[in-house]
Amino acid sequence: MQYCPKCEIRILGRKTCCPLCQGELSGEPENHVYPPMKKNRMSGVSFYRIIHFVFIVLEIIFGAIGLLRGFSGWITLGMIITLLVWLDFWLVFYYRNNFLKLFSIEVYLAMLVCLFVDYRWTGLRWSFEWMIPSAFLFLTVFTAVIAAIMHLKLEDYVIYVLWNAICCCLQIPPVLLGLNRTPYPAVIVTAGVLIYTAAILIFKTNSVRRASGKWLHL
Numbered sequence: 001m002q003y004c005p006k007c008e009i010r011i012l013g014r015k016t017c018c019p020l021c022q023g024e025l026s027g028e029p030e031n032h033v034y035p036p037m038k039k040n041r042m043s044g045v046s047f048y049r050i051i052h053f054v055f056i057v058l059e060i061i062f063g064a065i066g067l068l069r070g071f072s073g074w075i076t077l078g079m080i081i082t083l084l085v086w087l088d089f090w091l092v093f094y095y096r097n098n099f100l101k102l103f104s105i106e107v108y109l110a111m112l113v114c115l116f117v118d119y120r121w122t123g124l125r126w127s128f129e130w131m132i133p134s135a136f137l138f139l140t141v142f143t144a145v146i147a148a149i150m151h152l153k154l155e156d157y158v159i160y161v162l163w164n165a166i167c168c169c170l171q172i173p174p175v176l177l178g179l180n181r182t183p184y185p186a187v188i189v190t191a192g193v194l195i196y197t198a199a200i201l202i203f204k205t206n207s208v209r210r211a212s213g214k215w216l217h218l
């Protein structure tokens with residue numbers, strides 16, 4: 001054990017000088033009290049930077065090929081897919097500790113992608129009619145299931161329920177405008193989501209009030 005004659009203290013482990021007076025120590029040093037930490041070969045930050053770099057390089061390569069050979073269908077698709085995967089990487093990185101938020105954003109992102117693909121290649125047929133109603137049904141049911149599995153209090157996830165209900169209502173204008181030629185799924189899912197939300201607003205008023213206080217800082 002090492003010893004500082006000036007401070008008259010004994011010191012555990014292996015020190016080059018006294019931690020109090022910085023003076024010389026006598027006695028034999030021992031092994032380290034705590035095992036030395038292994039250094040990560042690649043830190044989180046550099047991994048994060050490498051991923052961003054790879055995506056930027058991919059976009060530049062697609063852009064360069066596009067400029068030389070023309071922006072054909074697969075070049076544009078490649079650029080869009082790379083951009084989406086990159087965006088998704090950001091989302092997962094930022095919301096990795098909030099599974100419900102991450103899950104909701106992913107579903108909305110998938111809806112937007114399907115809407116774009118449907119608009120671009122099939123002329124808005126299956127997205128309004130089947131895909132978006134199914135996505136809202138899935139989102140509402142799974143929000144409740146995830147909340148139950150994670151033992152979340154209603155006030156912690158009611159904001160997602162309200163937000164989903166508001167977004168679900170956006171399916172109604174296409175029905176009114178006659179853009180949705182098979183309106184049954186959209187109307188039935190919207191009605192179901194609104195009934196579920198109304199039940200929460202009316203029967204769980206206290207939770208909703210606490211949540212709104214938290215969100216609006218009332």
Ligand SMILES: [Zn+2]
Nearest residue numbers: 004007018021
């Ligand atoms: Zn000392």
